[in-house]
Amino acid sequence: xxxxxxxxxxxxxxxxxxxxxxxxxxxxxxxxxxxxxxxxxxxxxxxxxxxxxxxxxxxxxxxxxxxxxxxxxxxxxxxxxxxxxxxxxxxxxxxxxxxxxxxxxxxxxxxxxxxxxxxxxxxxxxxxxxxxxxxxxxxxxxxxxxxxxxxxxxxxxxxxxxxxxxxxxxxxxxxxxxxxxxxxxxxxxxxxxxxxxxxxxxxxxxxxxxxxxxxxxxxxxxxxxxxxxxxxxxxxx
Amino acid sequence: xxxxxxxxxxxxxxxxxxxxxxxxxxxxxxxxxxxxxxxxxxxxxxxxxxxxxxxxxxxxxxxxxxxxxxxxxxxxxxxxxxxxxxxxxxxxxxxxxxxxxxxxxxxxxxxxxxxxxxxxxxxxxxxxxxxxxxxxxxxxxxxxxxxxxxxxxxxxxxxxxxxxxxxxxxxxxxxxxxxxxxxxxxxxxxxxxxxxxxxxxxxxxxxxxxxxxxxxxxxxxxxxxxxxxxxxxxxxxxxxxxxxxxxxxxxxxxxxxxx
Numbered sequence: 061x062x063x064x065x066x067x068x069x070x071x072x073x074x075x076x077x078x079x080x081x082x083x084x085x086x087x088x089x090x091x092x093x094x095x096x097x098x099x100x101x102x103x104x105x106x107x108x109x110x111x112x113x114x115x116x117x118x119x120x121x122x123x124x125x126x127x128x129x130x131x132x133x134x135x136x137x138x139x140x141x142x143x144x145x146x147x148x149x150x151x152x153x154x155x156x157x158x159x160x161x162x163x164x165x166x167x168x169x170x171x172x173x174x175x176x177x178x179x180x181x182x183x184x185x186x187x188x189x190x191x192x193x194x195x196x197x198x199x200x201x202x203x204x205x206x207x208x209x210x211x212x213x214x215x216x217x218x219x220x221x222x223x224x225x226x227x228x229x230x231x232x233x234x235x236x237x238x239x240x241x242x243x244x245x246x247x248x249x250x251x252x253x254x255x256x257x258x259x260x261x262x263x264x265x266x267x268x269x270x271x272x273x274x275x276x277x278x279x280x281x282x283x284x285x286x287x288x289x290x291x292x293x294x295x296x297x
Numbered sequence: 298x299x300x301x302x303x304x305x306x307x308x309x310x311x312x313x314x315x316x317x318x319x320x321x322x323x324x325x326x327x328x329x330x331x332x333x334x335x336x337x338x339x340x341x342x343x344x345x346x347x348x349x350x351x352x353x354x355x356x357x358x359x360x361x362x363x364x365x366x367x368x369x370x371x372x373x374x375x376x377x378x379x380x381x382x383x384x385x386x387x388x389x390x391x392x393x394x395x396x397x398x399x400x401x402x403x404x405x406x407x408x409x410x411x412x413x414x415x416x417x418x419x420x421x422x423x424x425x426x427x428x429x430x431x432x433x434x435x436x437x438x439x440x441x442x443x444x445x446x447x448x449x450x451x452x453x454x455x456x457x458x459x460x461x462x463x464x465x466x467x468x469x470x471x472x473x474x475x476x477x478x479x480x481x482x483x484x485x486x487x488x489x490x491x492x493x494x495x496x497x498x499x500x501x502x503x504x505x506x507x508x509x510x511x512x513x514x515x516x517x518x519x520x521x522x523x524x525x526x527x528x529x530x531x532x533x534x535x536x537x538x539x540x541x542x543x544x545x546x547x548x549x550x551x552x553x554x555x556x
Contacts (some may be wrong), residue, residue: 062555063549063555066509067549070508070509070545071478071512071516071518071519072541072542072545072546073549075518075519075542076542076546132519141522142518145515145517145518146475146476146477146478146518147521149409149411149476149477149478149515149516149517149518150408150409150475150477150517151408151409151410151412151413151414151477152408154377154405154408155311155403155405156374156376156377156403156405157377158376158377158378158471159524159525160378160528161523161527162475162522162523162529163522166520166521166523167522167523169520176445196528205352244521245520245521248521248538248542249521249542251540251542251543252539253535253538253539253540
């Protein structure tokens with residue numbers, strides 16, 4: 061298996077792992093967004109709390125979530141390792157810096173990724189940790205005779221604080237730039253560069269990198285202002 | 298000068314000097330008056346060096362050979378761009394008409410750990426030779442020369458191979474890359490040879506060997522930024538990097554080779 065280890069530590073091997081984990085995380089985002097949009101349903105958090113219980117108790121989802129944590133860890137650790145390797149490969153920096161026609165996002169993937177990683181720690185520390193490790197055990201709500209942890213109130217309390225909303229919005233801007241380069245880059249790393257499909261992938265990447273982070277950012281902003289989106293109230297529609 | 302516009306400009310050239318009296322390196326600024334705009338960038342350096350020699354100063358060391366844009370020797374970064382501001386052009390084919398009167402032009406060597414500076418603007422690019430020696434050739438016995446159309450190759454395919462073969466191995470891709478990666482150079486050769494029937498036979502083995510050597514030489518890792526493609530004097534496309542990735546993955550997972 062030495063050949064496989066050699067592959068994983070090679071320049072192209074690491075690119076492949078970054079690409080595959082990146083694409084995996086890209087598929088996670090819309091799923092996470094769809095669930096979280098229930099926060100805006102205007103039903104006092106019923107749909108969201110039921111969803112949160114399902115997400116933390118269903119065995120298949122639990123199993124998938126471990127895959128997700130592994131994906132995040134691999135992408136982050138390898139990304140930082142590549143950043144360190146690249147710092148050691150470059151010589152003195154140029155006195156005159158010319159962007160050489162490249163985008164700021166493409167040159168700042170490690171920086172943007174680090175911001176996103178810090179955000180994930182803040183985000184999970186605030187909500188996921190409370191949900192998983194007993195922080196909400198005494199804050200229960202009852203729907204149809206079944207008890208649920210009231211994660212909704214925890215979230216809406218957080219999002220009533222301006223500084224938390226600002227942290228979320230800045231993080232989503234970082235995510236937008238990271239995805240703006242990362243989406244199309246993942247396909248190039250897999251060797252998928254094609255006259256017909258690459259422009260399509262790039263277009264899709266741009267649209268994706270704007271829409272998904274924007275929708276995520278709207279959740280804390282709208283919750284802070286107490287604006288509901290009744291159209292999202294699927295349970296009572 | 299026949300065909301010239303007869304104009305001339307006054308410029309300042311801020312050049313990186315390293316080695317000899319200049320030790321670990323610093324910028325020196327030289328004033329040059331009355332530089333004809335029809336001069337090439339290297340001819341401007343010739344004028345500067347004659348001036349320095351007449352003042353009993355050490356001339357600026359820079360590399361040059363063919364001066365017609367095909368050898369890839371003239372390595373320098375001009376105002377932050379390898380081979381200067383003109384797209385798809387080597388330094389020797391860049392002319393002083395690309396600069397304004399009174400301009401300060403900053404000239405630095407190609408910067409990368411795998412391209413150590415020998416002196417002033419001269420860098421050691423033997424890491425590129427090592428990559429080519431690892432597999433940038435065809436070793437299968439192809440016998441006698443084929444009849445003209447015995448092996449049919451579609452025009453688009455031969456064009457694609459030729460576009461990759463246009464790489465002159467100058468190293469501008471490494472110099473431009475914020476990660477100092479050598480992917481564009483390596484992929485140009487991998488892709489050029491893999492596209493044609495003679496080279497295709499060893500394509501996977503070649504990709505494995507060349508990428509392994511490229512990593513050994515200490516180049517950085519590609520993150521698809523695209524500065525290489527933008528600065529390449531032969532406008533080699535990063536499509537070739539995608540092809541190299543495919544060939545390499547084929548070599549790792551689809552062949553019995555282990556480097």
